[in-house]
Amino acid sequence: MEFIICILAGILFATGIYNILQKQMLRIILGTGLISHGAHLFILTMGKLKRGQPPILTEGVSRYTDPLPQALILTSIVISFGITSLILVLSFRTAKENQTDNMDQLRGTEHE
Amino acid sequence: MSNLAVLPIIIPLVAGIVLAFTHKKIKLSRGIAKCFSLLYLAAAGFLNWQVHQSGTLVLETGGWKAPYGIIMVADQLSALLIMTTAVIVAACVFAAASVVGERMEYHYFYAFFYFLITGVSGAFLTGDLFNLFVFFEVLLMASYALITVGAGKVQLREAMKYMLINLFSSVLFVTAISFLYAVVGTVNMAQIAERVQDVQQKGILTTIAVLLFFVFATKAALFPLYYWMPKSYAVPNPVVSAIFGALLTKVGIYSILRVFSLIFVYRTDLTHDAFLWIAGLSMIFGIAGALSTSNVKLIIAYNIIPAIGFILLGIGVFNQSSLSGSVYYLIHDMFIKTALFLIVGALAYAAGTSNLKKMGGLIHDYPVLGWLMFIAGFVLAGIPPFSGFIGKFMLLRGAFENGDFAIAIIGLLTSLLILYSVIRIFINGFWGEAKDYGERKSLKGYIGPISVLLACSVVLGVGAEWFMPALDSISNQLLDPEIYIKSVLKE
Numbered sequence: 168m169e170f171i172i173c174i175l176a177g178i179l180f181a182t183g184i185y186n187i188l189q190k191q192m193l194r195i196i197l198g199t200g201l202i203s204h205g206a207h208l209f210i211l212t213m214g215k216l217k218r219g220q221p222p223i224l225t226e227g228v229s230r231y232t233d234p235l236p237q238a239l240i241l242t243s244i245v246i247s248f249g250i251t252s253l254i255l256v257l258s259f260r261t262a263k264e265n266q267t268d269n270m271d272q273l274r275g276t277e278h279e
Numbered sequence: 280m281s282n283l284a285v286l287p288i289i290i291p292l293v294a295g296i297v298l299a300f301t302h303k304k305i306k307l308s309r310g311i312a313k314c315f316s317l318l319y320l321a322a323a324g325f326l327n328w329q330v331h332q333s334g335t336l337v338l339e340t341g342g343w344k345a346p347y348g349i350i351m352v353a354d355q356l357s358a359l360l361i362m363t364t365a366v367i368v369a370a371c372v373f374a375a376a377s378v379v380g381e382r383m384e385y386h387y388f389y390a391f392f393y394f395l396i397t398g399v400s401g402a403f404l405t406g407d408l409f410n411l412f413v414f415f416e417v418l419l420m421a422s423y424a425l426i427t428v429g430a431g432k433v434q435l436r437e438a439m440k441y442m443l444i445n446l447f448s449s450v451l452f453v454t455a456i457s458f459l460y461a462v463v464g465t466v467n468m469a470q471i472a473e474r475v476q477d478v479q480q481k482g483i484l485t486t487i488a489v490l491l492f493f494v495f496a497t498k499a500a501l502f503p504l505y506y507w508m509p510k511s512y513a514v515p516n517p518v519v520s521a522i523f524g525a526l527l528t529k530v531g532i533y534s535i536l537r538v539f540s541l542i543f544v545y546r547t548d549l550t551h552d553a554f555l556w557i558a559g560l561s562m563i564f565g566i567a568g569a570l571s572t573s574n575v576k577l578i579i580a581y582n583i584i585p586a587i588g589f590i591l592l593g594i595g596v597f598n599q600s601s602l603s604g605s606v607y608y609l610i611h612d613m614f615i616k617t618a619l620f621l622i623v624g625a626l627a628y629a630a631g632t633s634n635l636k637k638m639g640g641l642i643h644d645y646p647v648l649g650w651l652m653f654i655a656g657f658v659l660a661g662i663p664p665f666s667g668f669i670g671k672f673m674l675l676r677g678a679f680e681n682g683d684f685a686i687a688i689i690g691l692l693t694s695l696l697i698l699y700s701v702i703r704i705f706i707n708g709f710w711g712e713a714k715d716y717g718e719r720k721s722l723k724g725y726i727g728p729i730s731v732l733l734a735c736s737v738v739l740g741v742g743a744e745w746f747m748p749a750l751d752s753i754s755n756q757l758l759d760p761e762i763y764i765k766s767v768l769k770e
Contacts, residue, residue: 187447192439199446206453213461236460239409243453246416250449253423254442260427261435273436 172212179205192258192268203247210240284338284353286322287361287400295393305384309376312389316372323365330358335766345768346470352406355753360403363610367525367617370728375518377724383429395421402530409466412452419445425519434514441511448497455490469767472541472760488543499531502561505584513576517624525617532590540757554595555686561588562693569700573635575623585693586612593674601677602754608670615659618732622652625725640713649709658736660698666740
């Protein structure tokens, strides 16, 4: 199970990085979204995947799911959600002000 | 008493929340912001005194014992950095009233400013790697807002690149933490440090170390990951530039200092020797950038890179003298970069341009600013007895003790070029024929804070003797991870 999820995370990273290397701004942002999904899957996998076991350790329970990665992934999802929405708004403004969404044309050294 | 460790996070957080509601009343906002900056300064001073008196303070939030709950650790290094931050915050807030402009103040400048400080203080105080990530995000979020508030074309363009590179490195940070969690099963830094010693396969740990270094090096703007930094730091308002230049890159280098003195110290020949190369290249490329431009703001922004290089040099050499030097240089650079960004901000405002070729003779109209620039240049470049000299002396002494002659010589040559790059601003900007800049502008808001910061720098240099015992005990703590582990886990 861990293997499959690891490969899935790898595919997400690869597609994300492919998108980041594009010139169009929206694609880059989608790319960052994809790699952050990859990272989240990774966190979950690193705490070992199990089915149907409680995330708490009480008496009588010898096999339990690690609760920490779930807390970490929740925090991380919230943060990346916030940043992605901010960056979408910002890219919209940037594209509108500069009248281009091509990163090559945004390289610029003018207006210094 | 351990609750004191969370005060430097709570105070700016409360300030930010309050100021978010009062943004329409600009005079009131200024007053509140100033009061909170003084409160923060007082809390930082008290925290320092407490840590000095009774040793490391550890706050276990919610009463959860150390490895299980979230902890805040205020050791001497953290407390010292909080103190420096507090002075810079006060200087920036007092400068902001006349520098930032009402439009930006109306658009939540003070609220974002204090949220940024919340993140910075949190990053300095946390004892937990995942919380380090969270506080990084807090400060980055605020910085994204600050860099774009009142944005024009250029600011948006540079902010976009700044955000994308930081977003990417944050994702890598999460990945690195999850790797580390899989190997050692904890995110508490003290416990990681303890368990790392028992890990059989060190190879995987070294891979994680490199990944974490990549993340922190991106935030700290080290070679070859600095390309996003100079322009995005040069475009915003002077106060924003000052706080970015003083604090954001320093949080990155602080994280390197913490992680690579506490956790990844088992193969210093592999990791720390590579740091020396990176430090050397950062110095060379950073100073080359500073010499290649005639934009005064860019010159100062590029000067951040060799400074970070110097601090990394100390971490790479990794002996007592060099680590004291790193810490000292870190503090020195925080003060002087804030002062310099404010000075060039005032310079660009007075001349109406930031292009050095269009300036000249400003000393006739603005003598005080000219002499402040002169002193700041000397402090930055390291002319004795100023603080830059003491820091570099300790760092290079450490390098010579270790036999790393090449890097020490690169450091010496870089210092000369740093002096040249700053004095160029003084010569071209202040000397020569006065040009017509229109009406003389009032720099009242700038001069006070700049003088205070420079005074701190000068005291740091002239009174270096007083700080030596504290620096020695900090570097001893850094050299011996056991002290940190014991103070946190209390075994």
